[in-house]
Amino acid sequence: QLYDRNATRAEILKAIEDAGKYSQNDILTIYMAGHGIVIDDEWYFLPHEAILQPSPSYYSNVGISAKEIKELLINAKAQKFY
Numbered sequence: 001q002l003y004d005r006n007a008t009r010a011e012i013l014k015a016i017e018d019a020g021k022y023s024q025n026d027i028l029t030i031y032m033a034g035h036g037i038v039i040d041d042e043w044y045f046l047p048h049e050a051i052l053q054p055s056p057s058y059y060s061n062v063g064i065s066a067k068e069i070k071e072l073l074i075n076a077k078a079q080k081f082y
Contacts, residue, residue, distance in 0.1 A: 021077025
């Protein structure tokens with residue numbers, strides 16, 4: 001569980017990657033609560049360190065894209081998701 005200042009981009013990605021190391025018969029449940037933004041048709045989850053900026057490229061660098069999350073889940077050993 002990651003809350004507040006512990007919910008950084010690096011820690012969130014590490015937690016998802018670590019959770020994917022369970023066996024194929026395990027069930028993986030991921031619940032992410034927070035804010036997000038869409039930049040150029042790509043959704044980004046905004047971790048704790050994200051701050052309001054006028055530059056869209058900032059969010060694509062600090063945020064975690066749906067594509068990144070999807071890739072981590074595709075590579076996970078656990079194949080049952082809820």
